[in-house]
Amino acid sequence: MRRLLAGVLFLASLAAQADRVATLPPAWQGRLQPVPELDLQGAEPAARDAIRAARAALDQLLARPDTPPDRLATAWGRLAALYQLTGIDRGARLAWDNARRLEPRRFRWAYYAGYHALERGALDRAAEALAAAARLKPDYPPLALQRGRLALALGRLDEAERFLRQAADHPGLRAAALYYLGQLALLRHRPQRAVQVLEEALRLAPEADGVHYALAQAWRALGDRARARAHLARFHHRKAPDYRDPLVAELDAALHSARARFRLGMEAIRRGDYATAAARFREGLRQEPDNLHARVSLARTLYLSGHPKEAERMLRKVAARPHAPVLARFLLAVLAEARGDTEAARKGYEAVLARDPRHPGAHYQLANLLMRSGRFDAAAREYEQALAADPRITPARLLAVIARRRAGAPERTLAARLEALHREAPDDAHLTLALVRLRVLAHDPAVRDPARALALANALAPAHPSPPNIAALALAAAADGQYETAARLQRQVIDLLAWQAPPPVLARARARLAAYQAHRLPEEPPFPENDPLFAPPPLDVTAVFRDYPAARPY
Incomplete structure (x- = not known):
């Protein structure tokens, strides 16, 4: 399974350093502003991880001068949002500016830049950006609230009142607009008006204790010190009324939503930090407890971080749900096979295929089980279906041919199939090796072709000088009558194997050398049953949990 796709879920890790x-x-210089690595010491670990991941993603996009501007702007916007939420103002300002440079006519970038500047008290920058946003989308209701806040901060009271009254016409903005209108009334020395609008704001947003402070000021101005003290006693955190702003809600979701936590989990997986990945998936699942895809991803990270029993318990809970992701059942079948419960594994793979008849992993693993149990016809069919579902499962190419041979298929049929596969995948060393051996050791004289074998082996061994490929060249040389050359090559094979190969492999290599020294071919079938090159690979559960693709990881 190690070759079975590096999938959507667990990919090669992103570069940790975002130098670009x-x-x-050069292609982006003058068009954008560089954003240096900024101090993240004060940020929570999740925020640090998110910022590093966002910079790494940007680094990859900046490597290409032809990256579409909208895609690059979105990446800058994500980085800006993370910096803003983390309180790193310089990074946020530069990143928002880059998003605006790339998409100057996109409302959200101007609005976010203005909102960030206003929140940080950079009023001139806020004025420019919010004015630009107003030219792009003047009817976005929260824009009136932000422009009213800005005008109030600049002392432009008439302008502030106009914008805030516009905002107050929208239910989701009314409490906040009345709060600022109350402050405006206080600045105009109209405490009775201030009380009127602030009390309505408090009825709409009773949790906003900042309104109590403004009411205390109004009642003090009206001479009612008792009411002023009562409101002041309820003032603790200076919290203004909340308001509905879809874009600001999206901004907050960049770090604090369940999906943001899941994305951070994915980035930790790419770094190989499975414990952190599990923590991030747990955080996200507290917000989205019914996200079964995320639960499967959490189970995988638990297995990879050394908690296989907990991983299996979670997979069983997911698999028991009516619409469970098929991946949960597949991984449970893999765990059953790893325990040696081949019957449970077989039933598990078959259950997966009943739900998803083109599931490549289930076809491949079931084929391996069938092959090991001697059911060669059925194994061949499963290998072929695995290849039909996903041609990138390269081991299935040769294993399907081997299974057909074990089932009794004629050597001529095998030769034709191997030649066809070799034309499709000339760089597949295992296919070439098998074809060399068949062209030399076939029982059918019509299949034996020493010249073809030698040509194939002469191309194979220099390109992939592994012991099996050098041994194939030795075999082809012997078939061509070059026994001295064959013996010399086989000695190289033995020297390479001597320090690492198990005794049976070394014994086979020495038997072949003895045959060449006796000027004969070794007496063995083309695909020996005891040769691991022609058998299903051992199940690597860690590789499956790490590498098998999830079409939807959360």
Whole structure:
């Protein structure tokens, strides 16, 4: 399974250092502003992970001068959001500016830049960005609230009142707009008006204790010190009324949503940090407890971080749900096979295929089980279906041919199939090796072709000088009558195997050398049953849990 796709779920890790973000490639210099590595010491671990992942993703996009501007702007926007939520103002300002440069006519980048500047008290920058946002989408209701807040901060009271009244016409904005209108009334020395609007704001948002402070000021101005003290006693955190702003809600979700936690889990997986990945998936699942795909991903990280029993318990709980992801049942079947419970594994793989008849992993693993149990016809069919479902399962190519041979298929049929596969995949060393052996050791004289074997082996061994391929060249040389050359090559094979090969492999290599020294071919079938090259690979559960693709990881 190690070759069975590096999938959507567990990919090769992203570069940890995002150099191109700090030092822009020539194609982007002058068009964008570099963002240096900034101090993240004060940020929570999840935020640090998210920022590093966002910079790494940007680094990859900046490597290509033809990256589409909208895609690059989105990546800058994600980095800006993370910096803003983490309180790293310089990074947020530069990243928002880059998003705006790439997509100057996209409303959200101007709005976010203005919102960030306003929150940080950079009023001139806020004025420019919010004015640009107003030109792009003047009817976005929360924009009126932000422009009213800005005008109030700049002392432009008439302008502030106009914008805030517009915002107050929208139910999701009314409490916040009335809060700022109350402050505006206080600045105009109209405490009675301030009380009127602030009390309505408090009815709409009773949790907003900042309103109590403004009401205390209004009642003090009206001479009612008792009411002023009562409101002041309820003022603790200066919390303003919340308001509905879809874009600001998206901004917060960049770090704090369940999906953000799942994305951080995925980035930790790519780094091989499975314990952190499990923690991030747990955090996300607290917000989305019914996300079964995320639970499967959590189970995988638990297995990879050394908690196989907990992983299996979680997979069983997921698999018991009516619409469980088929991947949960597949992984449970793999665990059953690893325990040696081949019957449970077989039933598990068959259950997966009943749900998803084109599941490549289930076809492949079931084929391996059938092959080991001697059911060669059935194994061949499963290997062929695995290949039909996903041609990238390269071991299934040769194993299907071997299974057909074990089932009694004629050597001529095998030769034709191997030649066809070799044309399709000339770089597949295992296919070439098998074809060399068949062209030399076939029982059918019509299949034996020493010249073809030698040509194949002469191309194979220099390109892939492993012991099996050098041994194939020795065999082809012997078939061509070059026994001295064959013996010399076989001695190289023995020297390479001597320090690492198990005794049976070394014994076979020495028997072949003895045959060449006696000027004869070794007496063995083309595909010996005791040769691991022509048998299913051992099940590697860790590789399956790490590498098998999840179409939907959360």
